[in-house]
Amino acid sequence: MINQFLYLVPLLGVVGLIVMAFKSAWVSKQDAGDENMQELAGYIAKGAMAFLKAEWRVLSIFVVFAAALLAYSGSVSSVNGIEIHSSWIISIAFIIGAVFSATAGYIGMNVATKANVRTTQAARTSLAKALKVSFTGGTVMGLGVAGLAVFGLGGLFIVFLKIFNVVEVNSNEMKTAIEVLTGFSLGAESIALFARVGGGIYTKAADVGADLVGKVEAGIPEDDVRNPATIADNVGDNVGDVAGMGADLFGSYVATILATMVLGQEIIIEKSNGISIDGLNGFSPILLPMVIAGLGIIFSIVGTWFVRISGEKSNVQNALNLGNWSSIILTGIVSFFLVNYMLPENMVLRGYEFTAMQVFYAIVVGLVVGALMSIVTEYYTAMGKEPVNSIIRQSATGHATNIIGGLSVGMKSTVIPILVLAGGIMSSYYFAGLYGVAIAAAGMMATTAMQLAIDAFGPIADNAGGIAEMSQLPPEVRERTDNLDAVGNTTAATGKGFAIASAALTALALFAAFVGVAGIDAIDIYKANVLAGLFVGAMIPFIFSALAIAAVGRAAMDMVQEVRRQFREIPGIMEYKAKPEYEKCVEISTKASIREMMLPGAIALITPIIVGFIFGPEVLGGLLAGVTVSGVLMGIFQNNAGGAWDNAKKSFEKGVEINGEMYYKKSEPHKASVTGDTVGDPFKDTSGPSMNILIKLMSIVSLVIAPYIAVGSQDKMGDDCCAKEKTEVSACCSEGDHHAEATKCDLNACSKMTKEECAMMCDSMGCSADEKAKCMSLYNDKGEYVGACMSSCGKKCTSKEECMSNCGEACASKH
């Protein structure tokens, strides 16, 4: 039975990849338009590949270096006598994760750079055809990401079960298998960080640079073929919005499933006659998230069938919504049966009891949170709604009030998402403990293929419009692509809401997994050093955003200089007589993005390692909480402010009414709105979306190092302890007077005895009832020796000082 499920998972991934291959072939077969269009599309495809290659060159160095480090750390079998359940194979998992993530990005970008020009060509005939081509392109991306993730994770899991000879769920071999599997997630998430940050810098440097000189200084329209930066701008859409987004969700998808598996591994399934009552040898909580993810691919494929329109007047948004909701609802329904079929009726995780039905409720919570986050994001960023209208009104009094309005909208827009998220955390936990939080995230991510299809369709349509403009095609073509592009802007915004929600839940699931692996059972912000960790953690999204924004600013300035130079030095550009040197601009964006992604990337990767090894797991826990909370807030703030500014500007294209007067493009309020949009660009496409990966990556790095720091700090305690005098060591077991030796009962001796032995010793030595009670209290319910502090703070410690430093006054004061 277990094998069926085990092999079903990668199989479902393969199904997704096969469907993807067919869809990809279909896109390639479509008409790519006339020679001019093909030439322009060729520039874009070439630019995109140039970026990918440059990025891969740099990242391969990083991957080799990190893999070597992982191989070394994985080969450490024990630190100071305490066993570590890992293997050098983690480095292989890491490399595979990195390669899969890069491949997912490549597949998406490859199809997107084909689909763009084909969409333009299709738009010459009908809107329906154009939607079909662009959405199929998006579907290829979605299925590629989801298929690779499920195939990779499911396949590696089978391989690792074999390699490490896993028989029992609650065994050390299983721990090793899962620790090694985190390498896959780490590889995926690392590449995602650089793809997202690098891609984000690329796209906005090109966009801002192109706009500043082209639109503002030279007065030529957007996507004008005379603008040297226009190709780089279109490449950027593919690099940032397609490959970056794909790598981001690939990472979230993998990390969520993995975190659920880590927690699932801790769930104890009752046995009846030696056989686990789930009929899956106790593997059911581990398999569940993978199976749901696998089936989610199928439902996403089903969902795509609903995305179709008939006439020119059809509502594209509704078609996409129908597809999305179909796959979400199907996932929900099937989860109900799956949960009841796979899971036993009752489970316990870290003392929290829950039922199979409650796991289903937690999945529903995840689906609802995802949907609500998308809806709220749409409200705050959509044209015609009050938030965007308020920015439009404030554009009437100038640039500054437009900016103030956008910042205020962005900050306000954090309220409901945070309440939704807080409610989601509390209710999914209420239903099924920490497993509930993780499975809620997994449920939400199940339809990632569909989500990504909808997301990736936007930039393809945007590119198609760009090619139409550059090829000077008839206006109805641009009209059709504009229609698709407008929908794409909304889906981009809602996709970001989905991405940040998934990142938040993923981070929390990883956080919970980290706590378990690190061997701590509380992160107490009442302790000064943990609180300091929280402060430092919360600051990281600020510096990360600052670096990302500043990078865009610097790269855009380089771009401006280059465009100005070309206008100045190449005669005839303006009269369409000479071709601009597009590749120079592509090169500037490529170089800048690779250069500028280093520092933020390093901060995300190195901070948890430094903090974890110096200050221990609990302070690192505080740091992670700070990063997550502040990252989610900064992400929502920046995404929504940027989205609202963008649509406020777009509203002027059709004309807006402010205080009874109509304003159009080129009016003063419109200029103010362009300022807002330019400020919003790096917010919504560079730093805002990077927050997702920042919080996930820092959590996953922490999870990977957790076994080492858990052991490391316990070991440190041991050393401290030995250095102390014997009286101090036994102080823990004495009461008030600090002189255990003085009583006739050597309570300290109990640490080497079972509960029964200790009780016997007490009796034989004639201890008083009080003294014996004291001894007995050193054992937990299972009769295991845990020491006096254990009951206060979950940590074993043998002197007051040690207890103070590990557990805080709460514990120490009880001595």
Add this chain to the structure above:
Amino acid sequence: MINQFLYLVPLLGVVGLIVMAFKSAWVSKQDAGDENMQELAGYIAKGAMAFLKAEWRVLSIFVVFAAALLAYSGSVSSVNGIEIHSSWIISIAFIIGAVFSATAGYIGMNVATKANVRTTQAARTSLAKALKVSFTGGTVMGLGVAGLAVFGLGGLFIVFLKIFNVVEVNSNEMKTAIEVLTGFSLGAESIALFARVGGGIYTKAADVGADLVGKVEAGIPEDDVRNPATIADNVGDNVGDVAGMGADLFGSYVATILATMVLGQEIIIEKSNGISIDGLNGFSPILLPMVIAGLGIIFSIVGTWFVRISGEKSNVQNALNLGNWSSIILTGIVSFFLVNYMLPENMVLRGYEFTAMQVFYAIVVGLVVGALMSIVTEYYTAMGKEPVNSIIRQSATGHATNIIGGLSVGMKSTVIPILVLAGGIMSSYYFAGLYGVAIAAAGMMATTAMQLAIDAFGPIADNAGGIAEMSQLPPEVRERTDNLDAVGNTTAATGKGFAIASAALTALALFAAFVGVAGIDAIDIYKANVLAGLFVGAMIPFIFSALAIAAVGRAAMDMVQEVRRQFREIPGIMEYKAKPEYEKCVEISTKASIREMMLPGAIALITPIIVGFIFGPEVLGGLLAGVTVSGVLMGIFQNNAGGAWDNAKKSFEKGVEINGEMYYKKSEPHKASVTGDTVGDPFKDTSGPSMNILIKLMSIVSLVIAPYIAVGSQDKMGDDCCAKEKTEVSACCSEGDHHAEATKCDLNACSKMTKEECAMMCDSMGCSADEKAKCMSLYNDKGEYVGACMSSCGKKCTSKEECMSNCGEACASKH
């Protein structure tokens, strides 16, 4: 001995107030200039008073209402049998706190509106004279605030000791006295919130409104007498920067001392022959912060003697720095002797042991943190330094890049302050536990009088310049006031760094006090509901900022409409033939600020109450941590971004070089910098500084309600418990099998017995050793019954389910 110190405190406050009265009289005696100047100053004074009166009218309703609530809650002597140590007198303390805070604001504003015109007049003779008048005005403010705070706190403390017949430090009477004293702090902080937010909205609505129409549309210079909003703008400087800042620091000052006292009350001082070894009946840790504050007033007075310059070319900044550093160093030196004289050699707080010298080290940490925060803030906001220069360079490419640059500088500027703060928390805790954190804050705040004198001097000089401009005095007068104003801008920025650092440390001290009073001993963010609280808490500074910024935007638009109307409808304004209706603009700002301060104020006051009573103290603790962390970050970000934008704009007045070209006022880059400055105005003067009070007020509200929710949630447990079946109730006392009734020992009965009685019962019933051990483990070291969970998480709970919901798995898994 104790009485000497007790009476010394209010006496030092009185000394401060007497010196203040002399300085105030001196300012009044100075020449107020010609009739025209006096008329303009009269408008400003009248406008300022009009605002204060309007504000007081609204706040008096709030105060009466809140006092009634407090009187009711204070009169509750017990909730369900558990004693509450409070009294209806807390409402009196609250009213006194509110009145003192309002008075402090009034004193400052009164002298500032006199000193401004006298500074203008003094500037006709010499820079030294002008500095003397303006700085003396600031000194009056500083001494007023510090004097009232020390006198109020010290005086009330003596009164409450008498009223409640306090004899012992660790007594219930003492708890009552201190709980009642928190009312004083709550009153002060509540008024401060409205003063800061209302004042902040007022000043920026007037400023932005005046600039948008005056400078941008009508093309008349700043502070031009023809601009109807110019008086409101100058009133705003007094309302926001003087009264608001004063109330803010008054609140911090009081709250810090109080938090240290609350923690000091918990310190156990050893007795020798029945007499506390500190010679102060164990009061020394409580008295220390008050005595330091009192002596800080004296050293601030000494410090003012150093603030003097001789010639026209003297460096004003250096003179202020000399004064500031003198008082800081004097405080440090005297603290050394004071600590060693007053405190016993060794102390213990919540299990953390520390020495008197370590308390001194903690004070030094506080002084260093305050100084570093000021220095860092200056770096990020000062003219000529790299951060401001980077914004200037980015102004060359337009409005948008200027904004991006400023936002990026603001975010970057959080890094060092957060690291300093985190280091400060860790090291002050390391030295002297939580008392160390609190006393560090108290040490930092000791020289508040001096800090405020330097702060308040800025707006006075600014006003003086305004009056010089409006009265069309000769250019050398304006030059002298501009010199002072420029220094004032720097001191305003550094003052904000000091204020946010003090607010952060104060909030942490209050946080620690809250934890103690609420009876919890951990705030574990690993628990889902606490983490949810952290998320919601971190969101509050965002919505608070959004509301404050949006309020400024709205009020500024009203102002713009009014100014436009006057220019249109009053003929001859532009030709100096008709006087604008200044009072109309004053009224708009007044009304808007009063209206708009309500919602943010309500959020700050009500959120902790709702969360505390519904979700209990630990979730509220999570909320407070979230508010503090995110509030500090948002405060630093907004203050520094605003300050940097402001000085980037100011740099254009003398001309700046960008890429080899010189740019001056009215150039395109200058216009971009004006946009940044306008965006930065509400950042740095409304929402940024409000963060200080937000985090402090929410902490102090929590501290005030702490006894009620501590009891309240325990009581709720009791209720839940009763509703449960008896088997469940006693499950906690049984082991594994959940059938306590089945054993012959009714462990549950122990809850009504002393430890001895229970032990006897066990013996008489023939309980097994295990059963008796179980019973004995329900008592703490003092022999008090605490229940089984108490030892795990500090909370009493009587069933597994209840334990789960209150204490998390850490506890529940032990059942």
